[in-house]
Amino acid sequence: MKLFFLFFFLCVTLLLAQTELVKWESQQMSYELPAHRHHDYSIDKSSLGLSILSVARNAYYFFVSDLDGDNCAFSPTCSAFFIQAVKETSIIKGTLMFADRFTRDINFFKGSNHYPLLSTNKFLDPAYNYTLHSAKIKL
Amino acid sequence: MIQSTFQKIFALRTYSNILWILFLIIPFVKGYCQSTNSNNYFSPDNRLQFANYLYKDKDYLRAANEFKEYLKFNSNDTVQFRLSNSLFKIGRFTEASDNFKGLFFGSKLSEEARLMFFESNFFQSDFNSFRNLADQDVYLPQKYMKDIERLKFATYFFDNTTLPDENILLEPFPVSAQSQIAKFYIQKKFQLHKSPATAAILSALIPGAGKIYTGEIGDGITALVATALSAYLAYTNFKADHQFRGWLFTGLTAFFYGGNIYGSAASAQIYNARIRFDFDKEVKFYFEQRNYFLPQIDL
Numbered sequence: 001m002k003l004f005f006l007f008f009f010l011c012v013t014l015l016l017a018q019t020e021l022v023k024w025e026s027q028q029m030s031y032e033l034p035a036h037r038h039h040d041y042s043i044d045k046s047s048l049g050l051s052i053l054s055v056a057r058n059a060y061y062f063f064v065s066d067l068d069g070d071n072c073a074f075s076p077t078c079s080a081f082f083i084q085a086v087k088e089t090s091i092i093k094g095t096l097m098f099a100d101r102f103t104r105d106i107n108f109f110k111g112s113n114h115y116p117l118l119s120t121n122k123f124l125d126p127a128y129n130y131t132l133h134s135a136k137i138k139l
Numbered sequence: 140m141i142q143s144t145f146q147k148i149f150a151l152r153t154y155s156n157i158l159w160i161l162f163l164i165i166p167f168v169k170g171y172c173q174s175t176n177s178n179n180y181f182s183p184d185n186r187l188q189f190a191n192y193l194y195k196d197k198d199y200l201r202a203a204n205e206f207k208e209y210l211k212f213n214s215n216d217t218v219q220f221r222l223s224n225s226l227f228k229i230g231r232f233t234e235a236s237d238n239f240k241g242l243f244f245g246s247k248l249s250e251e252a253r254l255m256f257f258e259s260n261f262f263q264s265d266f267n268s269f270r271n272l273a274d275q276d277v278y279l280p281q282k283y284m285k286d287i288e289r290l291k292f293a294t295y296f297f298d299n300t301t302l303p304d305e306n307i308l309l310e311p312f313p314v315s316a317q318s319q320i321a322k323f324y325i326q327k328k329f330q331l332h333k334s335p336a337t338a339a340i341l342s343a344l345i346p347g348a349g350k351i352y353t354g355e356i357g358d359g360i361t362a363l364v365a366t367a368l369s370a371y372l373a374y375t376n377f378k379a380d381h382q383f384r385g386w387l388f389t390g391l392t393a394f395f396y397g398g399n400i401y402g403s404a405a406s407a408q409i410y411n412a413r414i415r416f417d418f419d420k421e422v423k424f425y426f427e428q429r430n431y432f433l434p435q436i437d438l
Contacts, residue, residue: 099398100405103365109357114413130405132335137412 039065044083049091057083074115075122078105084127097130183212190221199225216246220438223252227259235259243278251436253280257287258433266294285311289432295327296422302328312432323422330418332411338403346396349403353410362399369395 039061044050057079065079072078081101086094104110104125115123116139128136179185190205206222209215223238236259242252256278260269273279273291280287289311295302302308305324309317333353342349346366350359373388426432 093401095394096398096401097405099394100402101398103362103395103398103402104358106365107357107361129409130402132401132405132408134408134412137409139409139413139416 040080044087046087050083050086053083053086072105073110073123074101074105074125075118075120076126078102081125081127085130088127088131093131097127100130101125183209187213187218190218194221194225197228199228203229216242216248217438220248220252220255223255223259224436224438227255227262230262232259232262236263248438250280250282251438253278254283254286254433255436257290258431261290261294261431264297266298267300269294270300283434286433293426293431296323296426297419316429316432319425323418323425326418330411330414332414333407335404335407338407339400342400342403346399350399350406353403353406355406358402358406362395362402366392366395366399 039058041058041061043054043058060079065077074081076084078098078101082094082098085097085101088094089097110123115125118124126138129138186205187209190202190209193199193202193205203222203225206218206225209218210222219238219242223235223242226232226238227235236256239252239256239259242248243256246252257269257273257280260272263269270291273287292303292308292311294300295308302324305321308324309320312320338349338352340349341352342362345363347359347361347363350356350362369388369391373385373392376382376388377385
């Protein structure tokens with residue numbers, strides 16, 4: 001009987017006891033690094049071609065970029081550059097601009113070029129500098 | 140008499156009565172004080188004093204507002220000049236030139252106002268209009284003819300107009316500055332530009348050659364390697380009868396090849412823009428350091 005009461009008492013105490021989290025209003029620590037990168041998943045509806053491209057870019061973001069990490073040395077990234085290039089010019093010219101950018105991206109010695117370096121340690125290389133309109137170039 | 144008054148007051152014997160008296164007296168005393176020390180802070184003279192203080196303190200934006208208020212009630216050439224100069228200093232050049240115009244006739248500051256008018260027009264960066272204005276000989280100040288002429292020739296370095304003869308351009312500048320300006324002249328006239336068409340043709344002949352031509356050696360070598368490698372892979376896959384992979388690498392070769400031709404032309408344009416940018420920066424710095432060879436007018 002004594003044991004039963006002791007067991008009952010222990011159970012009640014455990015059930016009603018305040019855990020440390022409740023008592024001190026403490027919170028569970030999260031050691032996960034906050035994500036600094038937020039991809040723009042919006043779909044450009046200005047034209048059918050851009051909509052298709054936006055979907056392709058989103059697929060790339062979801063299946064490759066988000067898993068692989070922030071590895072592009074340029075700002076805007078190559079995928080964003082492609083969309084910008086198509087918006088600025090046309091699908092053919094935009095693709096050529098993207099091909100050129102991709103070649104420049106795989107260059108191991110791109111640091112020696114004259115790209116302005118941003119505070120994020122990325123090279124500023126916007127699409128409007130490559131439209132072949134000298135008036136649009138901003139250094 | 141006073142004693143009797145005090146006696147009367149104390150005869151009231153209660154504080155409430157004293158408070159009542161104070162309540163009645165204070166407004167009169169206050170009104171009297173105000174009438175003797177009346178000081179209208181917003182009178183034109185006070186505004187002018189304040190505006191001059193702000194002007195000397197280089198607070199030109201607020202000074203201009205105060206000068207404007209003063210000029211609503213009075214007319215004064217110095218104030219008008221200071222207002223225009225304040226607008227000039229804060230970069231409102233169109234307003235400044237309009238205000239300087241008001242001093243062109245019948246003012247002792249006419250010559251200075253005309254010079255500043257030209258300066259205001261110069262800083263509006265429409266150099267073609269500025270040269271036309273200087274050539275018209277309408278508002279030119281006699282005292283500062285040489286300065287305006289120098290300013291006119293300086294404009295040739297800031298836009299893409301054809302340069303005049305070197306001797307004509309150098310003549311108004313002081314001898315000590317002529318050698319440097321002659322250097323700018325040669326730099327401007329024979330700018331080492333790269334042709335986008337040449338860059339594109341070179342890249343069409345040898346992938347990456349156009350990039351090397353524009354000084355992007357790393358990009359050129361990368362383009363050559365990428366194109367050659369993908370072409371080789373296409374060739375070997377076709378040879379081994381792997382049709383799909385063959386066409387895939389052919390597409391990739393076309394992608395690198397076309398992108399490189401386009402990129403070489405773009406790279407040449409960027410190279411030229413960089414040359415122009417560096418030159419403009421150097422010239423602007425040189426002239427700014429010397430106040431565009433203009434006299435400093437400080438009224």
